[in-house]
Amino acid sequence: MAESDGVTEGYAHGSPTNAASDTPIISVRGVVNKFGRQVVHDGVDLDVYAGEVLGIVGGSGSGKSVLLRTMLGLHRPNAGEVLIQGKNITKMSNEELLAIKRRYGVTFQHGALFSSLTVAENIQLPIREYFDASEEVLRSLTELRLRMVGLPVAAAAKLPSQLSGGMVKRAALARALALDPDILFLDEPTAGLDPISAAAFDELICYLHRSLRLTIVMITHDLDTLISTCSRVAVLVDRKIVVDTLSGIMSNPHPWIQEYFHGPRARAAEAAVGAR
Amino acid sequence: MLLESERSGDELIVRLKGAWLIDNLAEIERALAGISGASAPLVVDFRAIEALDLSGAWLLHRWLVSLGERARVEGEPPAHFAFIEEVLHREPKERIAPPEGKLSLHDALAWIGRNSVDWAKQTRDSIGFFGRVTVNALRVLGSIKRLRLPSVTRHIYETGIQAIPIVSLIAFLISVIVAYLGAQQLRQFGAEIFTVDLVAIAVLREMSPLLTAIIVAGRSGSAFAAEIGVMRLNDEIDALQSIGVNYFEVLVLPRLAGLVIALPLLTIIADAMGLAGGALLSSILLDISLDQFLPRMQDALAPTTFWAGIIKTPVFAMLIALVGTYRGLQVRSSSRELGRLTTMAVVQSIFLVIFADAVFAVVFVELDF
Ligand SMILES: Nc1ncnc2c1ncn2[C@@H]1O[C@H](COP(=O)(O)OP(=O)(O)O)[C@@H](O)[C@H]1O
Ligand SMILES: [Mg+2]
Numbered sequence: 008m009a010e011s012d013g014v015t016e017g018y019a020h021g022s023p024t025n026a027a028s029d030t031p032i033i034s035v036r037g038v039v040n041k042f043g044r045q046v047v048h049d050g051v052d053l054d055v056y057a058g059e060v061l062g063i064v065g066g067s068g069s070g071k072s073v074l075l076r077t078m079l080g081l082h083r084p085n086a087g088e089v090l091i092q093g094k095n096i097t098k099m100s101n102e103e104l105l106a107i108k109r110r111y112g113v114t115f116q117h118g119a120l121f122s123s124l125t126v127a128e129n130i131q132l133p134i135r136e137y138f139d140a141s142e143e144v145l146r147s148l149t150e151l152r153l154r155m156v157g158l159p160v161a162a163a164a165k166l167p168s169q170l171s172g173g174m175v176k177r178a179a180l181a182r183a184l185a186l187d188p189d190i191l192f193l194d195e196p197t198a199g200l201d202p203i204s205a206a207a208f209d210e211l212i213c214y215l216h217r218s219l220r221l222t223i224v225m226i227t228h229d230l231d232t233l234i235s236t237c238s239r240v241a242v243l244v245d246r247k248i249v250v251d252t253l254s255g256i257m258s259n260p261h262p263w264i265q266e267y268f269h270g271p272r273a274r275a276a277e278a279a280v281g282a283r
Numbered sequence: 284m285l286l287e288s289e290r291s292g293d294e295l296i297v298r299l300k301g302a303w304l305i306d307n308l309a310e311i312e313r314a315l316a317g318i319s320g321a322s323a324p325l326v327v328d329f330r331a332i333e334a335l336d337l338s339g340a341w342l343l344h345r346w347l348v349s350l351g352e353r354a355r356v357e358g359e360p361p362a363h364f365a366f367i368e369e370v371l372h373r374e375p376k377e378r379i380a381p382p383e384g385k386l387s388l389h390d391a392l393a394w395i396g397r398n399s400v401d402w403a404k405q406t407r408d409s410i411g412f413f414g415r416v417t418v419n420a421l422r423v424l425g426s427i428k429r430l431r432l433p434s435v436t437r438h439i440y441e442t443g444i445q446a447i448p449i450v451s452l453i454a455f456l457i458s459v460i461v462a463y464l465g466a467q468q469l470r471q472f473g474a475e476i477f478t479v480d481l482v483a484i485a486v487l488r489e490m491s492p493l494l495t496a497i498i499v500a501g502r503s504g505s506a507f508a509a510e511i512g513v514m515r516l517n518d519e520i521d522a523l524q525s526i527g528v529n530y531f532e533v534l535v536l537p538r539l540a541g542l543v544i545a546l547p548l549l550t551i552i553a554d555a556m557g558l559a560g561g562a563l564l565s566s567i568l569l570d571i572s573l574d575q576f577l578p579r580m581q582d583a584l585a586p587t588t589f590w591a592g593i594i595k596t597p598v599f600a601m602l603i604a605l606v607g608t609y610r611g612l613q614v615r616s617s618s619r620e621l622g623r624l625t626t627m628a629v630v631q632s633i634f635l636v637i638f639a640d641a642v643f644a645v646v647f648v649e650l651d652f
Pocket of ligand 1: 073074
């Protein structure tokens with residue numbers, strides 16, 4: 008597996024830094040997505056910089072998941088392009104794509120755990136796919152992933168159908184972390200978690216971001232998460248996107264954004280985070 | 284190489300270096316296993332590590348813990364260690380147990396016991412299922428409004444009309460084959476004309492009902508099980524129940540009714556195609572023209588022959604629909620189970636169809652039907 012310089016650097020221990028670099032690692036350019044006559048995106052531009060936590064918000068059905076799938080190359084846009092380190096993903100060779108995906112960790116909105124595999128097997132699947140490792144090492148790595156996301160070790164032997172909704176989310180995150188990724192894409196990771204677990208989850212995200220210098224792209228409806236973790240926020244409104252820092256977004260005059268960030272719910276969240 | 288070791292006095296100095304990344308899992312494992320064998324106290328030096336990720340740090344941490352007192356750490360431990368310790372201090376300390384290898388007599392007994400209980404439960408459930416279908420069917424017959432006609436029509440279309448091409452083709456070909464083989468044998472006695480009797484009786488009584496049922500079991504039995512199974516996996520059936528909809532009424536009965544209507548009609552088409560195949564082969568190979576074929580066929584057939592075939596088909600249809608929907612409803616948790624139960628639905632419905640056919644054969648002989 009090729010290790011780009013950036014990757015090795017990112018993993019070096021000792022002096023983790025927080026600074027986002029200048030060139031975007033992923034850029035979305037003029038993306039248009041349509042389903043039949045329904046236009047979901049109409050010219051969306053978005054840059055993801057290394058080392059940042061980018062939150063994506065928007066009403067239900069505004070096309071957040073579709074945007075994420077477009078960035079991941081799972082959905083081909085009707086127009087526009089997705090560039091990874093300056094290269095169009097539709098023009099990449101399979102090997103290049105594989106090398107890039109190897110550095111990705113993704114969780115899907117509904118978990119998407121493999122239903123016929125246990126949680127442990129779900130986590131081990133990507134590791135087995137890429138590397139040779141003894142069962143002992145696999146078990147040990149699985150244990151770390153489980154502990155990181157706060158799942159009891161007893162959950163390892165369970166099938167996804169035997170998990171609660173919140174546990175599914177965490178198991179999915181554990182699988183996304185399996186290959187020590189550089190970039191995490193999370194689709195509503197805290198939806199369905201109780202507030203305490205959600206806060207722990209936010210802390211985990213912060214940790215991953217701070218000490219491992221992970222880049223995180225996160226769809227979320229959770230204002231606490233947004234306020235406590237995200238360095239920039241992208242809002243999908245009216246088939247377009249508005250990207251800014253959190254404070255920049257909050258002063259945006261668009262009515263939906265005003266309602267979202269300044270409704271009673273938002274004020275409570277801010278107060279809570281401020282008090283922390 | 285991920286480490287080098289050097290003796291100094293009675294201590295072994297282990298200098299870690301290079302990339303301790305998940306990409307090098309196998310090497311990491313080998314390096315750590317190699318050094319653990321040494322009996323001297325170890326001094327571990329982290330300073331030359333170039334890259335370390337969480338997986339590498341975790342394995343290293345594990346290894347150090349397993350050495351316990353024997354190892355001393357030189358230099359600043361990696362930053363990841365702090366996180367790992369924090370994770371380790373959260374709550375329970377248990378490890379993932381390796382799967383148990385050996386089979387004992389106890390396990391064997393437990394296995395037999397579990398399977399017997401499963402088997403008994405299955406039998407009970409299938410009887411229960413049959414009972415519920417009957418009760419619901421009776422209730423629907425009581426007020427025909429409750430029979431979901433659009434749904435029934437859809438199933439007639441999918442299981443019947445869409446199956447016409449394949450059923451016709453197979454009925455035609457099989458009857459050509461039977462006529463051909465029959466003609467070969469009968470020619471030895473100069474009795475080619477009896478090929479007509481053979482084809483007519485075999486097609487109407489046995490072949491077309493049985494073949495059609497088997498094709499439909501493969502096509503629609505599997506579709507029933509898969510459709511309902513996926514609904515189970517998505518909790519759609521729970522959703523139906525919570526809305527207060529009787530899922531027997533929406534899922535099972537329309538399929539049953541649709542198939543009970545479609546299969547006899549399909550069989551009639553298969554009868555026609557089979558006779559056409561026989562007639563075609565007779566006229567080409569045996570010089571029996573259609574003008575001779577038809578009267579001969581009339582003579583050969585008793586008034587009941589056609590009905591002896593058709594009367595079986597609603598029973599076959601019920602078996603296929605019941606087994607398919609039953610297996611679909613049994614799907615509980617995983618996609619693998621869906622595959623297993625779909626396969627089971629097809630295999631069992633084909634078996635039951637053939638078994639029922641054998642029972643019919645015996646009964647018809649006894650009744651002289
Ligand atoms: N595969 C698809 N086919 C048709 N429409 C789709 C498909 N995927 C998404 N959509 C539509 O696109 C819109 C955006 O969906 P999505 O991105 O899932 O919303 P959300 O922002 O809630 O994640 C929705 O209106 C949805 O109906
Ligand atoms: Mg979504």
